[in-house]
Amino acid sequence: MANLLEWHRREEKAGWWEYFRLCDLSAEDLLDERAGLSGLQYIETVGGTAKCPIDRYSFPAQEADIRPGKGIKVQGGQSVGSVEDISRSHRTVDIKKTSAMASEHPEAIFVHEHVSSKPMQESLVRLARYVCEHGMFDGAAYRPARDMLMRVAPQVGGDAPIRMDGETPLAAGVRIAPLVASGVLPIQGPPGTGKTHTGGHMICELVKQGKKVGVVANGHDVIRNLLDKVIEVADETSTPLVCIQKPKGGSKEEATDRLHFAKKSNGEVFSALHGDCQVAGGTAWLWSTEDAFECLDVLFVDEAAQMSLANVLAVSQAARTLVLLGDPQQLDQPMQGSHPDGTGCSALDHLLSGKQTIASEEGLFLDVTWRLPPDISGYTSELFYEGKLESKEETAGQRVNAGGIAGGTGLRFLPVEHKGNQNCSPEEADVIAALVDDILRQGATWVDRNGEEHPIGSEDILIIAPYNAQVFEIQQRLPQARVGTVDKFQGQEAPISIYSLASSSHADAPRGMEFLYSLNRLNVATSRAKCVTILVGSPQVFEAECRTPRQMQLANAFCRYLERAQ
Structure with missing residues (x-):
């Protein structure tokens, strides 16, 4: 408890250190920062007023995490205004200027906002x-x-169990909701x-x-x-x-x-x-x-x-x-x-104190997935949920009716040879574009858990990447596709999901193994699909040189995927 009292101060202190570091970076250095956007070229004024215009700029492909509504600054820390809109497919950003910066056209910007806690x-x-x-x-x-x-277990009125034998998770939740006083x-x-x-x-x-x-x-x-x-x-x-x-x-x-x-x-x-x-x-x-x-x-x-x-x-x-x-x-x-x-x-x-799942006497575990068919949930359950997750029986009938790697149901691996790529792989983007085009051209369909057949369109294929730079690369080839990072797609689903790793090997991963091989991100990326999950990447990613038990744990999840993939 005592250490938690200083939690917000420690977070804010780290945030200010990062702010002063960003203030000192040149436009060239900001090109490699996720909080920065560099190489801006003025296009036109698209709105606002003469005093506070909204100016549109183009920018080159880069690993930037900048979103609408965020306050932005230039080198030295002067405020420029805020991001009105950003298009990652067209690589343009609309900046609502402050009056002091109305006539200035910055070469680079960065995001920093401090909200009092x-x-x-x-x-x-x-x-x-x-x-x-x-x-x-x-x-x-x-x-x-x-x-x-x-870590006191919940007390349900009348000493009733959190979930009774044969009771669905939903029924248990509704029953105990008013009983936990x-x-x-x-x-x-x-x-x-x-x-x-x-x-x-x-x-x-x-x-x-x-x-x-x-x-x-x-x-x-x-x-x-x-x-x-x-x-x-x-x-x-x-x-x-x-x-x-x-x-x-x-x-x-x-x-x-x-x-x-x-x-x-x-x-x-x-x-x-x-x-x-x-x-x-x-x-x-x-x-x-x-x-x-x-x-x-x-x-x-x-x-x-x-x-x-x-x-x-x-x-x-x-x-x-x-x-x-x-x-x-x-x-x-x-x-x-x-x-x-x-x-x-x-x-x-x-x-949870280090456990993968909540114990039955300590909370409610929702153990039936209505999305994942058994061929996918088996992997998800084994690697991330101690074997406790099961598929709804009807999901066994979910499938894609198509020729090639996207047909059927389950996990797939599509190897793409490349070297020296860090956060962007044009080779993988080319392969994914060809794959999506093939699925759409052949008039593929998918069958839901009720046995109903549906045509597959662009909206039925999720394309996920760990890095924004790879998202940009894919969007250039597939502007109408649903493309985004893992963070964007948590909670979403589609009949087919494609996960592009981008990095050529563990040594090329710009944020290290903890990011590219993150178990949390792998879980999210491989569990969006109702029918088929396709992992696209360099075979060398599966040959990581592990030097610690933690790295072995991270690499193991990828290797197990490869073993189960068809």
Whole structure:
């Protein structure tokens, strides 16, 4: 607990170090930075005003992670404005300028934004003060936080098991939702098992029981996705429901009968909860404030494997019961700082304590995937979920009707020889373009789990790469395709997924084995497909020279894929 009090300071300190480093880089150096965009060439003014124009620039292919809405700066740290839009397929960026930079055309920019974490820091201090005064086990306040720190198993009313024999995960979740009077309920959902679906039904059941429920996540879009599912379930079950969300600044969304927006202040959310509103959504900045203390009966943390333990502890004060939805085996919490052991992890990682899956007495494991056919789920289950994940019986009939490597169901490997490529492989991009063209030209179809046949179009093929530079390379050849990095496609699915590794070997990987061979990323990339997963890469990637047990563990997952691939 003591080490967690300094978590946000350590993160911010690392962020400022990175800022000053970026300020000193030349345009040439920024070309190799993910936070930078270099080689800008002015094209035209596309909007804005004379005082604050929106200028469009072209840029060469590079490994950049710059998104709309982000504030941008130039060498030395002067603010340019913000990113209005960016097209990775056309390699253009629209910059909304500040008045001071209206007539300037920068050669390079970089992203840096500092958002104060004061509400979360203050919430942790209040928690620590309570623990100092009452101990870790006495008193009723801050129960979810204390149970999480001590890894206390959820207490279900009447000593009932979390999941009964023969009970589906969804039925178990709905049954126990109102029975966990206080503490923490972890729910781990592997790919395609319906975390959002389960969460939506649980929240609706709590609303029927007269409970006030909150939703929190790292991003507004994730929060909105779960709220939309709650509304969908409420419509299906004719459940009276009013939700409110604290959206991101500048949101222009209009309220509906079911969903309102608190665009002015946090107080709007709390006032609504005291009225007829039953479900409220907001980020950690909302639920960490002192005004939010125990304003909810239950708080759902969506994508809990991507929210730090420190932030989950900070928001836990808003409710008497905490439900964690997520999967530590998929994408994890991004961190900048260096933290003491046990503090630099997500809330779900902390509770699992090194295990791949949550124990039956410690939480709910969603063990049936509605997406993956057995030929894919067998690999996913063996490598990432201790053999506990099974496919819905009907998925065995899912298949692609096509000739060549994309036909049928299961795992495939398409070798492409190349040397010296780091984050971009034109050779792999050429092969993928030819493969997609062949699938579409032959009029391929796919069969869903209900036995219905559908034509395959561009939208039915996901193309995934670990690096933005490879995404650009593929988009140049397939501008209409669904192409993106692993981070972009978590939660999405398609009949066919293609994973392009780009690097020629482990020695060429620009961010080392931990990134290219990341087990979390491999799990996400290979579990998007309803029918066929195709890994495209250099054979040398499977011949990594391992020098540590950790590197052996990373390489083993790739080698096992190759063994199971047809």
